[in-house]
Amino acid sequence: MLNVKVDADHALVILEPDGALTDNDFRLAAQLIDPVIEKNGSLKGLIIQTRSFPGWASFAALVSHLRFVREHHKSVQRIGFVTDSPVGSFAEAIGNHFVSAQIRHFSYDEFTHARNWVLYGE
Template sequence: MLNVQLDEDQGIAILEPDGELSKEDFETASRLIDPYIEEHDALNGIMIHVRTFPGWDSFSSLVAHLKFVKEHHQKVARIAFATDSPIGGIAAKIAPHFVNAEIKRFAFDEFEAARTWIVGGT
């Protein structure tokens, strides 16, 4: 399951996986995020906040994840990985090859620092 919170005041989508990710999780995230992007033309950022990455429940879930990234990466200024999972570091190094957003990794407990960075802080 993917919990999605949209902070409309700050223009931040917070994604918090809780168990393996499904195709429906990414469809739900799109339904919540897309109207904001249509109205404001972009998001300041997306924060992925998870202690350890749970993986996907199927190959179609992975494909849905990649489709989500493809459809949204040009409309997101910054992506913060707030995680203690080793995959966060890997993703932060690989993702710049596929997305336009600026990317930074934070520890799981650095939620507020990640939020501040997304909205233009240091």
């Protein structure tokens, strides 16, 4: 399951994976995120917060995740990975080569710092 919190006033989205991700999670996330992008032209930022990465429920879920990234990365200015999982460091190192958004990894306890960076570059 993927919990999606939308702060439309700040053009900020917080994604919180809770269990293995499904292909439907990414369809539902897009339904919530796309109107914010349409209204603002882009997202100021996206924060992915999870203590550890739960993985995908199926290969179809992985494909949906990759499609979601492909369709949205140009509409996001900054992405903060707030996690103690090694996936956060990997995403920062590799993601900067494949997506147009700035990416930064924060420890799980640094949510406020991540939010400030995503919104204000601090």
